Amino acid sequence: xxxxxxxxxxxxxxxxxxxxxxxxxxxxxxxxxxxxxxxxxxxxxxxxxxxxxxxxxxxxxxxxxxxxxxxxxxxxxxxxxxxxxxxxxxxxxxxxxxxxxxxxxxxxxxxxxxxxxxxxxxxxxxxxxxxxxxxxxxxxxxxxxxxxxxxxxxxxxxxxxxxxxxxxxxxxxxxxxxxxxxxxxxxxxxxxxxxxxxxxxxxxxxxxxxxxxxxxxxxxxxxxxxxxxxxxxxxxxxxxxxxxxxxxxxxxxxxxxxxxxxxxxxxxxxxxxxxxxxxxxxxxxxxxxxxxxxxxxxxxxxxxxxxxxxxxxxxxxxxxxxxxxxxxxxxxxxxxxxxxxxxxxxxxxxxxxxxxxxxxxxxxxxxxxxxxxxxxxxxxxxxxxxxxxxxxxxxxxxxxxxxxxxxxxxxxxxxxxxxxxxxxxxxxxxxxxxxxxxxxxxxxxxxxxxxxxxxxxxxxxxxxxxxxxxxxx
Amino acid sequence: xxxxxxxxxxxxxxxxxxxxxxxxxxxxxxxxxxxxxxxxxxxxxxxxxxxxxxxxxxxxxxxxxxxxxxxxxxxxxxxxxxxxxxxxxxxxxxxxxxx
Numbered sequence: 252x253x254x255x256x257x258x259x260x261x262x263x264x265x266x267x268x269x270x271x272x273x274x275x276x277x278x279x280x281x282x283x284x285x286x287x288x289x290x291x292x293x294x295x296x297x298x299x300x301x302x303x304x305x306x307x308x309x310x311x312x313x314x315x316x317x318x319x320x321x322x323x324x325x326x327x328x329x330x331x332x333x334x335x336x337x338x339x340x341x342x343x344x345x346x347x348x349x350x351x352x353x354x355x356x357x358x359x360x361x362x363x364x365x366x367x368x369x370x371x372x373x374x375x376x377x378x379x380x381x382x383x384x385x386x387x388x389x390x391x392x393x394x395x396x397x398x399x400x401x402x403x404x405x406x407x408x409x410x411x412x413x414x415x416x417x418x419x420x421x422x423x424x425x426x427x428x429x430x431x432x433x434x435x436x437x438x439x440x441x442x443x444x445x446x447x448x449x450x451x452x453x454x455x456x457x458x459x460x461x462x463x464x465x466x467x468x469x470x471x472x473x474x475x476x477x478x479x480x481x482x483x484x485x486x487x488x489x490x491x492x493x494x495x496x497x498x499x500x501x502x503x504x505x506x507x508x509x510x511x512x513x514x515x516x517x518x519x520x521x522x523x524x525x526x527x528x529x530x531x532x533x534x535x536x537x538x539x540x541x542x543x544x545x546x547x548x549x550x551x552x553x554x555x556x557x558x559x560x561x562x563x564x565x566x567x568x569x570x571x572x573x574x575x576x577x578x579x580x581x582x583x584x585x586x587x588x589x590x591x592x593x594x595x596x597x598x599x600x601x602x603x604x605x606x607x608x609x610x611x612x613x614x615x616x617x618x619x620x621x622x623x624x625x626x627x628x629x630x631x632x633x634x635x636x637x638x639x640x641x642x643x644x645x646x647x648x649x650x651x652x653x654x655x656x657x658x659x660x661x662x663x664x665x666x667x668x669x670x671x672x673x674x675x676x677x678x679x680x681x682x683x684x685x686x687x688x689x690x691x692x693x694x695x696x697x698x699x700x701x702x703x704x705x706x707x708x709x710x711x712x713x714x715x716x717x718x719x720x721x722x723x724x
Numbered sequence: 725x726x727x728x729x730x731x732x733x734x735x736x737x738x739x740x741x742x743x744x745x746x747x748x749x750x751x752x753x754x755x756x757x758x759x760x761x762x763x764x765x766x767x768x769x770x771x772x773x774x775x776x777x778x779x780x781x782x783x784x785x786x787x788x789x790x791x792x793x794x795x796x797x798x799x800x801x802x803x804x805x806x807x808x809x810x811x812x813x814x815x816x817x818x819x820x821x822x823x
Contacts, residue, residue, distance in 0.1 A: 280758065305756050372756045382786025384732060385750060385759050414761045415803050425810050433809055510804040513732065513748040513761060513813050516786050526784040528732060529813035533804050671784070675812070 253327035253478035256497035257451045257546060260325065261312065264297055267330045269320055272299045279303050279311070284379040287313035287551030294318050294555075299546075306375035310546045314557065315391060316454060317550065322560045325454035326477065335634050338585075341477070342568050345462075349475030351482040357496035363488060364539040370416045371536060374500070375547050380518040384528055385412040387517060388502065389421065391550035391557060393449040393460040395492050396429050399436030404492070405429055406460040406470035410552075411448055411534070412514055419448075419504060419534045420514035422527070426618045426661055426677070428466055433506060433532065443505035445490035446534060451499025451548045456482055461558065462565035463620075489537040499548070500541040504534040520562070521591035522554035523667040527674050530664070559588035570595055570614060570621075577613050579606060585633035586621075593666065594623040596633040602626055602687020604651065611656045611683035618661045622668070624683045630700075631686075642686040652685040727777035728752040729795060734784050734814045740770045744798060746817040749779070763801040765821075769794045 254260040264270035277283045277300050286298055291314060300311040316322055320330040323337060326344075376386040389411030397404050409423035423429040429446075437444040449456070455478030459470045474482045474495075484493035489503045515528030550557045563586035574581040580600040586592060595614070599606055607626045614621055627633065631642045647653070662669065662679030669679055688697050699705055703712055729749040733739040739747070744765050751760045768779060776794035807816045 372760065378759060380786075382782060382788060384786070385761060413759070416757075416760070418803055430810075438808060506809065507804065509806060509808060511807045511809060511811055511813060511816065512763070512804045516732070516784060524785050528784050529734070530810045531813070532809040 252480055253325065253453065253455045255480065256453050257312070257315070257499060257548070260315070260454050261297075261299065261546075263324050264321060267320070267324065268296070269324065269330060270297045270299060272301060274301045276302045276304055279306065279375050279377045281378050281381055283311060283313065284377045284549065284551045287549065288380075288553055290314060291317050291551055291553065291555045297321060303375045308544070309375045310544075311375055311377065312451070312546050312548045313551055315548055315550075316457065316561060317555070317557045317559070319560055322564070325458060327479065338564060338568065341564050344476045344479065345473060345568065347476045348469060348472035349479070349481050351471045351475060351484045351493075353493070354483045354485050354496050357483070357485045357498075358542045359485070359494070359496060359498040359501055360540050361543045362541050366417075366489070366537050369536050369539055371413045371419070372416060374539075376413050377549055379549065379551060380524065380553070382524065383412075383517050384513060384515045385414065387412050387549075387552075388419065388450075389448050390552055391450070391457060391548045393452055393457050393495070394423070394429060395447040395449065395494060396432055396444060397492060398432050399440060399442065399444070401467075403467055404469075404471065405432060406456070406474070408457065408460040410517060410519075412517070414512045414514075414533070417536050418512060419502075419536060420512050420531045421534065422514055422517070422531050424618075424664060425530075430532075431466075433508075437506070438508045441508050443507055443535075445487075445492055446504050446506055447487050447490070447492045447494045448502040448504065449494050449498045449500075450502070451546050452495035453478060453482065453497040456495045456497070458561055458565075461561040463562065463569035464565070487538070488540060499545045501539070502536055503538040503540075504536045506532050506534045518553045519665050520552055520556055520558040521593060521665055521667055525665055525667050525669075525674070526671050527664045530675070554591070555588060558592055562586075562592045563588055566592060566620070567595065570597070573613060574610060577609065579610060579613070582629040583633045587636060590623075593621060594625065595621050596625050596627060596639050598627050598629045598631055598633045599687060600629050601690055602628055602685065603690040604654065604685055606687070607652070607683040607685035608654045608656075611654055611681050615656055615658055615661070615681045618663070619658055619679060619681050620663050622663070622666055622679065622681045624681065626683055626685050626687055628687045630705075643684055646688065647684045647686040654683040654685065656681050656683075728780065728792070729777055730780040730782055730788070732782045732784060732786070736781065736783075739781065740768050740793060742767065742769070744821065746801065746820040749795065749797075752780075761803075763803060763805065764797045765799040765801065766795050766797045769796070
């Protein structure tokens with residue numbers, strides 16, 4: 252079972268040496284995030300900053316769930332849980348949703364700031380990178396919104412930047428669930444869209460918000476399933492939205508149906524600051540509630556940030572389920588953390604060009620977050636990048652093995668390879684690299700891998716392994 | 725100490741053309757409110773003018789120029805611009821410049 256709130260979670264990190272506490276004064280302007288950034292790049296720990304310049308009384312936790320160890324702890328598992336095992340546990344828990352419970356009181360309501368008194372600069376919002384468009388409040392957040400017509404509630408992790416004392420600008424992609432709700436429902440009706448930006452909730456709630464989940468899916472129940480305990484919800488002050496009662500801070504706001512302001516640029520999860528600025532949403536803050544001694548959380552976005560594990564694992568499982576629905580003979584899917592959630596490895600029981608082509612078409616049908624898919628035979632361990640690179644380098648025909656699929660209106664505007672024009676039009680392409688043997692090649696002439704497990708008899712393998720072990724190697 | 729701002733521009737030549745432009749300035753004054761955005765009409769001078777705040781121009785990917793310009797604010801505008809969500813910000817500011 253996962254930890255019930257951020258504080259229990261940080262205690263678990265501390266006891267496993269996965270959290271470093273800093274009591275010296277640290278500047279919120281780049282220095283704090285810079286420490287977190289380096290930690291991402293060196294697979295280091297999370298950091299709790301107890302003394303943030305200009306913000307006495309606030310603490311900031313950087314990178315709660317960056318790296319596989321902290322991902323495991325977020326699920327309530329031992330930090331050393333193998334990655335393949337976490338994939339399996341996530342997939343199982345995802346299938347066992349747990350309904351939330353409602354509560355009437357919570358520490359997240361200890362301080363209630365009404366609209367008239369709001370100054371977003373009272374929050375220790377860090378400047379994450381030099382050259383960002385502003386200070387980003389929403390990095391490790393959970394944004395709650397409700398479909399105007401169906402009432403479906405969406406939880407997502409979207410970036411939001413402080414524009415001035417009372418306004419935020421943000422970039423939930425237009426084809427994100429929030430973006431679609433806004434554009435299809437609230438904008439045509441000319442109504443503001445209530446949202447709640449939750450900071451510092453129980454970690455399964457945040458994991459759920461990062462999950463690649465179907466439209467109409469209940470991410471609150473998913474959070475319950477991932478944590479193996481019901482999420483406690485409490486009502487917002489200025490809307491009928493419900494937020495996790497475990498939250499440290501809740502920023503309630505309304506996205507304008509007819510107003511914008513400057514947003515971005517921002518150093519994003521693919522590991523680059525791309526030129527996607529200038530196409531955003533704008534929100535007016537209507538209330539802020541928080542604990543008396545709040546902890547503000549951030550993800551120092553960029554190469555190997557939280558998405559390298561969170562979006563990767565949920566994305567890979569979503570891909571597998573989607574391919575299964577379309578009768579692709581899929582065995583396993585893995586999204587390497589280093590890929591910036593741009594490349595998936597798909598192993599199949601039977602490959603070939605038709606399968607590879609179908610895979611890339613299926614994975615880009617609604618929105619195209621993956622620009623590269625490597626399809627391998629199922630004797631290749633997708634979690635073993637040495638094996639994947641070997642298969643890709645040797646089995647993918649440079650001409651016949653490359654299947655490019657182009658599209659418009661659903662490309663990932665954060666993909667660094669795209670030009671400014673392509674970003675605006677959401678025009679792009681994805682490619683499947685077919686690293687499988689053509690199914691029509693006779694077994695008698697299909698190359699045999701020159702490895703111990705393929706080119707030696709079982710008897711010899713057993714003897715070699717026994718001798719290897721005896722030698723203590 | 726000279727007041728300092730920064731602004732993100734897509735069309736640099738237009739921004740420093742000497743004509744009045746609409747843009748969002750980020751206030752670089754130290755303290756809690758650093759990076760607050762204000763929308764203004766202003767004239768940017770590539771060669772800093774005596775008595776004018778400094779303005780550091782940045783590109784759309786955040787690359788800061790080596791030397792600052794200066795900026796003369798002619799009008800403070802509302803905090804938000806009238807436009808549908810996801811409307812291109814630079815298109816909106818250019819339209820406001822044309823009146």
